[in-house]
Amino acid sequence: MLEPGLEPVLEQVKDIFAELGIADDVQEDTLLQSHLGLDSVETVRLALELKRRLGIEVKLGSRQDVTVGTLCRMATISTSGVQSGVQSGSQAES
Incomplete structure (x- = not known):
């Protein structure tokens, strides 16, 4: 379950996925590569x-x-003024 305050971010991320034609139904624990098959261009x-x-x-x-939930957390951290990012080779959150 997402932390309080992340639901609006998740909804925006879901909208982006749908509009880009990546996926219609993503959840917090959906993995970008394993579940959605995102390639480098996507x-x-x-x-x-x-x-x-x-x-x-x-x-x-x-x-x-990374999971969609991790992506939402990164977005929330970034919008609160902290530089956010996941570098190559780092562990993804479960």
């Missing part, structure tokens, strides 16, 4: 759209698999 498109719509800069490395 990952870049997602990052650009997050920046355009939410004003956040999220760095998604090609050798990691």
Whole structure:
């Protein structure tokens, strides 16, 4: 279950996924690569759209698999003034 306050961010992220044609039904524990099969081009498109719509800069490395919930947390941290990102090779949250 998402922490309080993250539900609106999750809804925005879901809208972005749907509009990019990536997925219609994503949940907090959906993995970007394993479950959705995002390739590098889709990952870049997602990052650009997050920046355009939410004003956040999220760095998604090609050798990691983060959950949608982690992405929402990164967005929340980033919008509160803290630089956020997941670097290549780091552990994804479960």
